[in-house]
Amino acid sequence: MNPNFDTIGKGFVDTYYTLFDTNRSQLQPLYRDHSMLTFEGQQFQGAIAITQKLVALPFQAVKHVLTTVDCQPIPNNGVLVFVVGQLKSDDDHPHGFSQTFVLFPEDEAATKYYVMNDIFRLALHHG
Amino acid sequence: MNPNFDTIGKGFVDTYYTLFDTNRSQLQPLYRDHSMLTFEGQQFQGAIAITQKLVALPFQAVKHVLTTVDCQPIPNNGVLVFVVGQLKSDDDHPHGFSQTFVLFPEDEAATKYYVMNDIFRLALHHG
Numbered sequence: 001m002n003p004n005f006d007t008i009g010k011g012f013v014d015t016y017y018t019l020f021d022t023n024r025s026q027l028q029p030l031y032r033d034h035s036m037l038t039f040e041g042q043q044f045q046g047a048i049a050i051t052q053k054l055v056a057l058p059f060q061a062v063k064h065v066l067t068t069v070d071c072q073p074i075p076n077n078g079v080l081v082f083v084v085g086q087l088k089s090d091d092d093h094p095h096g097f098s099q100t101f102v103l104f105p106e107d108e109a110a111t112k113y114y115v116m117n118d119i120f121r122l123a124l125h126h127g
Numbered sequence: 128m129n130p131n132f133d134t135i136g137k138g139f140v141d142t143y144y145t146l147f148d149t150n151r152s153q154l155q156p157l158y159r160d161h162s163m164l165t166f167e168g169q170q171f172q173g174a175i176a177i178t179q180k181l182v183a184l185p186f187q188a189v190k191h192v193l194t195t196v197d198c199q200p201i202p203n204n205g206v207l208v209f210v211v212g213q214l215k216s217d218d219d220h221p222h223g224f225s226q227t228f229v230l231f232p233e234d235e236a237a238t239k240y241y242v243m244n245d246i247f248r249l250a251l252h253h254g
Contacts, residue, residue: 070165082246098225119209
């Protein structure tokens with residue numbers, strides 16, 4: 001198990017949403033050919049397809065405001081990351097969202113991590 | 128990668144929330160000694176500690192109503208499960224929640240799965 005899972009997960013989240021909110025095309029190096037994204041139920045595989053989907057999302061200005069970030073270690077030096085927050089896009093009202101990632105190290109030295117799994121859902125507003 | 132990840136994940140979710148909503152103490156066999164739960168930021172490890180936490184939650188009647196269940200395969204025959212739904216407890220208003228699980232097979236035959244990771248968060252109501 002990875003003893004630095006919390007630092008790794010939170011560092012990843014900082015990088016990820018900063019890139020997302022400034023230039024989504026820059027997210028491509030965080031994914032690999034076997035990475036998977038499920039975005040509001042739609043499935044995408046591979047860094048190119050995933051980045052194309054994210055870049056094509058129908059908003060210009062976007063900002064993620066995070067409420068909570070929870071991390072846990074998983075086998076083979078992986079890190080499970082779970083984010084709850086709000087998404088503010090263009091002039092829309094903020095929308096709640098939650099997102100989960102599984103990260104794995106790129107190499108034995110585990111100095112860099114990539115996204116193996118990514119699942120995103122907007123929260124519905126009732127209750 | 129596990130080709131049956133979707134069937135396994137959705138079957139697990141049915142079992143999990145049915146047990147949770149009828150008799151939470153019955154959840155213990157779904158966890159192992161190295162399983163982890165992060166519940167609203169509080170961390171628990173091991174089937175006994177996790178089940179004690181779940182049983183001690185301050186409500187009697189509880190019902191999970193699921194909005195979405197997304198599953199993806201992860202290495203070593205694991206399954207990532209991501210749930211968004213509503214939690215109705217006692218006479219409270221329903222609360223939105225999201226929860227992510229990592230499941231692994233108990234044995235080579237992969238006929239049964241246990242929960243390696245479990246992270247739960249209530250959604251906040253704004254926006």
